[in-house]
Amino acid sequence: MLLFGGAGVAVSLLSRCWSGRGPLSHRAWMAVSVRVHPSPKCLFDEPVQVRVSGLSPLQQVTMKASLTDEKGQAFRSFAFYRADGQGELDLSQSPSLGGHYTGTEPMGLFWSLTSGTPFTRLVKKDVASSPLYVNIEVFDGHGTLGRLPEQPLAASINERWFMKEGVRRIPVREGRVRGTLFVPPGDGPFPGVIDMYGSVGGVVEHRASLLANHGFLTLTLGYFGYDDLPMDFTNLDLEYFEEAVNVLRQHPKVKGPGVGAIGISKGADLVLSMITFLPHVIAAISIGGCNANTLGNLHYKNITLPGLGVSIDRVKILESKLIDISEVTNNPMDEANKDCIIPIEKAEGHFLFVVGEDDKNWNTPLYVQQAVEKLKENGRENYEVISYPEAGHLLEPAFFPFCYASFHRLVGLHVIWGGQLKPHSLAQVDLWPKIQTFLRKHLEKQSKL
Numbered sequence: 001m002l003l004f005g006g007a008g009v010a011v012s013l014l015s016r017c018w019s020g021r022g023p024l025s026h027r028a029w030m031a032v033s034v035r036v037h038p039s040p041k042c043l044f045d046e047p048v049q050v051r052v053s054g055l056s057p058l059q060q061v062t063m064k065a066s067l068t069d070e071k072g073q074a075f076r077s078f079a080f081y082r083a084d085g086q087g088e089l090d091l092s093q094s095p096s097l098g099g100h101y102t103g104t105e106p107m108g109l110f111w112s113l114t115s116g117t118p119f120t121r122l123v124k125k126d127v128a129s130s131p132l133y134v135n136i137e138v139f140d141g142h143g144t145l146g147r148l149p150e151q152p153l154a155a156s157i158n159e160r161w162f163m164k165e166g167v168r169r170i171p172v173r174e175g176r177v178r179g180t181l182f183v184p185p186g187d188g189p190f191p192g193v194i195d196m197y198g199s200v201g202g203v204v205e206h207r208a209s210l211l212a213n214h215g216f217l218t219l220t221l222g223y224f225g226y227d228d229l230p231m232d233f234t235n236l237d238l239e240y241f242e243e244a245v246n247v248l249r250q251h252p253k254v255k256g257p258g259v260g261a262i263g264i265s266k267g268a269d270l271v272l273s274m275i276t277f278l279p280h281v282i283a284a285i286s287i288g289g290c291n292a293n294t295l296g297n298l299h300y301k302n303i304t305l306p307g308l309g310v311s312i313d314r315v316k317i318l319e320s321k322l323i324d325i326s327e328v329t330n331n332p333m334d335e336a337n338k339d340c341i342i343p344i345e346k347a348e349g350h351f352l353f354v355v356g357e358d359d360k361n362w363n364t365p366l367y368v369q370q371a372v373e374k375l376k377e378n379g380r381e382n383y384e385v386i387s388y389p390e391a392g393h394l395l396e397p398a399f400f401p402f403c404y405a406s407f408h409r410l411v412g413l414h415v416i417w418g419g420q421l422k423p424h425s426l427a428q429v430d431l432w433p434k435i436q437t438f439l440r441k442h443l444e445k446q447s448k449l
Contacts, residue, residue, distance in 0.1 A: 034136055034156040044124075044132065044160040045210050045398045045432060047107050052089040052138050052154065059083045062099070062139040062148060063091070065109035067132050073120050075113040075401055080142040089138075098142070101422055110134065111425035113401040118320070119414045121394070121406040123200075127162035127209040128169045134158040160399075162209045169209070172219065177244045178229055179221040180205055181251070182212035188253035190217040191260065191443030194244060194274075194281075198265025199410045201225025207262075210397050214436050219248045223270070225409075232410075233266065234307075238300035241270065242278050249280060255446055258282030258349070260439050265361060265393065269294050272342045272371075273305070275349045282349035283442035285435060288356055288364050288393045291371035292332035292340040295410070308332055308340040322405055323415050326360040333370055344371060345378035352384045352438045354431060356391035360418030364393070386434060388427035392419025398432040399425075 032054040042048055055061065064078040079099035083089045092106035100112035113134075115122070124132065137152035163169065166185025172178065180203055184190050193216045197204040201224055208220035221244050224233045248259050260283035261271035268289020275284035277300050293305035309330045316324035332341050344351065353368045368385060375383055388395075394403050394417045402424050408415040 196267030
């Protein structure tokens with residue numbers, strides 16, 4: 001029998017709880033329910049409390065979460081729990097005893113979601129019209145995903161949206177600039193931010209939409225592999241990014257005169273070049289980035305930064321058709337590569353360097369160390385460094401499922417990104433508000449010219 005719990009979409013199953021050791025207590029015929037607090041609908045980066053009631057005292061259960069992405073790929077997680085003496089279970093207070101994670105982790109079921117298809121990365125493309133639905137189920141006993149009872153004791157659905165009410169999504173096709181603008185509700189003015197990803201190409205919108213929910217007017221910028229833009233980034237000109245900065249600055253709701261920029265991977269070295277050469281970029285966040293211009297050439301006026309080279313013979317071939325490219329990129333400090341180094345010591349703005357110490361895309365800890373040394377040598381103190389042990393390359397907003405390996409567009413093969421499930425996921429939870437704090441610190445104190 002299914003009882004639908006109104007707006008909560010909570011489902012209670014009137015079922016006889018059975019532990020395999022004989023009949024349970026008088027609660028055996030009571031309705032078990034799963035509730036998501038404070039609401040079954042929330043933003044993707046918001047934490048929730050998962051609570052189960054109606055269990056028998058000290059009953060062993062398995063909690064399972066699952067979602068299906070826009071490509072039809074299934075992600076699942078599970079963890080073992082024991083109810084308290086009143087037959088209640090609160091994931092914010094009770095520790096997981098095993099499964100995909102252990103310990104008291106209120107959002108563990110969410111950040112430990114793992115694809116059944118190897119090397120799959122969750123990317124939300126339609127951020128405007130549909131959420132990700134996370135189905136949360138509770139099963140009797142401690143099982144495995146392949147050996148859970150056919151019927152759950154109870155289930156609930158958590159809708160995780162990427163745009164809150166009032167945020168506007170506006171495709172941008174102005175001059176050469178291609179991207180998507182996310183405008184927070186209200187009159188503003190709002191701090192303006194340019195958001196970029198790396199070798200995945202195209203326009204990636206999920207981080208920009210989430211930033212807009214927090215009051216940042218964000219332009220997620222395409223720079224290759226999108227619309228009529230070049231198909232690769234072997235030759236980029238910084239004037240294109242300068243044009244994008246001006247498009248953002250000219251928006252009537254943007255607080256100026258300066259804007260921020262956030263980038264990951266190739267996007268990270270681009271934001272370092274932007275803050276170095278473009279005076280209106282005053283805050284730059286480099287996630288898993290390099291202190292040199294990488295791969296292709298970058299041109300600006302009469303300046304050209306060559307792309308930092310690679311040595312293919314340093315590729316490591318691993319099991320399961322994976323490769324490790326962490327040592328492929330050359331050392332920027334070698335004499336032959338010094339022309340590739342971005343002269344960040346000339347920047348007047350502020351830097352936030354984010355390091356995953358187990359980054360397997362490239363040697364981010366070394367590159368950030370070199371960047372900081374260059375700033376110190378020139379008497380600069382305009383930087384912050386956040387470093388996470390056992391975190392990999394793909395540091396996403398809070399609660400994104402961990403991706404250890406996936407297809408690399410440029411390499412043409414599946415590569416490992418590094419990191420370990422729990423420390424990487426907790427790093428994402430820790431980093432996300434710090435990104436927002438950094439941007440507010442350096443953008444909100446401005447006055448509009």
